[in-house]
Amino acid sequence: MAGGTPGDARAVHEGILRRQSARESSARTYARALPIVPVRARGLTIEGADGRRYLDCLSGAGTLALGHNHPVVLEAIRSVLDSGAPLSVLDLATPVKDAFTTELFRTLPSGLADRARIQFCGPAGTDAVEAALKLVRAATGRTGILAFTGAYHGMTAGALAASGGARDVQVARLPYPQDYRCPFGVGGPPGAELAARWTESLLDDPKSGVPLPAGMILEPVQGEGGVNPAPDDWLRRMRQLTADRSIPLIADEIQTGVGRTGAFWAVDHAGITPDVMVLSKAIGGSLPLAVIVYRDDLDTWQPGAHAGTFRGNQLAMAAGTATLAYVRENALAERAAALGSRMLTQLAPLTHAFPCVGDVRGRGLMIGVELVNPDPDDATARPGSVADDLAGPLADAFGAAPSELEAACQGPLAGDLGAAPAGLKAACLGSLVDAPGAVPAGLEPARAPRPAAPQLAAAVQRECLQRGLIVELGGRHASVVRLLPPLTISDEQATAVLDRLTDAVAAAARHHETHGPHQQRHPGAAEHAG
Secondary structure (H helix, E strand, C coil): CCCHHHHHHHHHHHHHHHHHHHHCCCCCCCHHHCCEEEEEECCCEEECCCCCCEEEECCHHCCCCCCHHHHHHHHHHHHHHHCCCCCCCCCCHHHHEEEEHHHHHHHHHHHHHHHHEEECCCCCHHHHHHHHHHHHHHHHCCCCEEECCCCCCCCCHHHHHHHCCCCCCCEEECCCCCCCCCCCCCCHHHHHHHHHHHHHHHHHHCCCCCCCEEEEEEEECCCCCCCCCHHHHHHHHHHHHHCCCCEEEEEECCCCCCCCCCCCCHHCCCCCCCCCEEEEHHHCCCCCCEEEEEHHHHHCCCCCCCCCCCCEEHHHHHHHHHHHHHHHCCHHHHHHHHHHHHHHCCCHHHHHCCCEEEEEEEEEEEEEEEEEECCCCCCCCCCCCCHHHHHHHHHHHHCCHHHHHHHHHHHHCCCCHCCEEEEEEEHHHHHHHCCCCCCCCCCCCCCCCEEHHHHHHHHHHHHHCCCCCCCEEHHHHHHHHEECCCCCCHHHHHHHHHHHHHHHHHHHHHHHHHHHHHHHCCCHHHHHHC
């Protein structure tokens, strides 16, 4: 703190943390793993009350597209404050709101921009999810919702019901494609094809137990679910399946939007136009703002069907307009694509250097490193392609050479069901589609993913913090270390982030090898756990 000694600053820091621990709800999350007290911030950098500085790759869980206190954002906020304009106006029209809507519509997928409607919601993304679910139910007269395993759509009741951790199931759950932990055990395009076929079968089977739904909601990249980018072909397939059956498709772009994944909206990668887009986080330029944008023919609800006291936040709209325009005018989405690709390339060798790193994945500046419990008997095995995993056992079973097997297996999985022998068809499709996860004996992948290691991931997060790097954890078992840096991160800062993360992984791996998974210690955990 200014004018004090380092000891004084440390005392202030510890005092604030103690009072937080004594006063705040036990539901708090980030404060437990990140015992810091931010007092100043600019761009990627945060300074704590104790004088320490950190590189922030949490970015308000992806809210800060331009980092902390970007000059264009501050100028936009000051302009509204200095103008004497009202700060909260419910849903009344204002010049600030008009400018925000105009800039937002300029960025939308072309098929939606020309016929879009916008609903301003309560200032959290979860309220926008609620609005989207209400909208499609009102428009279709149907009630059911299709969602995906591993999804995260928010913390209110309806949003939770559509998320992967739902307890009271009100939503039909579908498999989300992923490579490392493919629910069908194959990964890649074949795994995505199986996931699509499962969805198609469920929709068309009159005995599936799932009536025609009001909508399908999906994340183009699952963030909290473990940084799992949806394959573009699979997204196009979901768009086609829903369009053919008059099912509104809802794209949850709360965390993926505004350039985060290397396109302005993550659905742009696949070239699809959703019927509804759920937007929050970065669209408010670091301040609370949430909206849904949807096709005009869905606009059938009555006045007051969805409302909220704080849906007219003028400071957030001004900051959001400045952010949207800056990202668009400075091609930050394209930069995120290029820099993110380089970062993924530089991180990929971790899977070979450390047995505890199971996978590195992501899209743009939405990156994940999955920590696993290493197999002491095989420090080099890694998940391979479907051909690698299945060629051996299937060739043994059917007498086919690997090249013939790959052609036969790719055929049915890609749609050419007549191209494979009946027995192979049953093995590749029948067993996997009819009983996901129950792969017949002898057909299991030769190199299955290792068990998730949440304690090891938490150790990496702590080692990162000690090195001045703030990261988030995600994934099914909180075993994925996540990087969400601002889109304005420089090449030099990106190098520093990767160096610190690599060093943290190495330190956690050494400790794990020496002391085992149950000996990880969190400095100050007892003090801050309350």
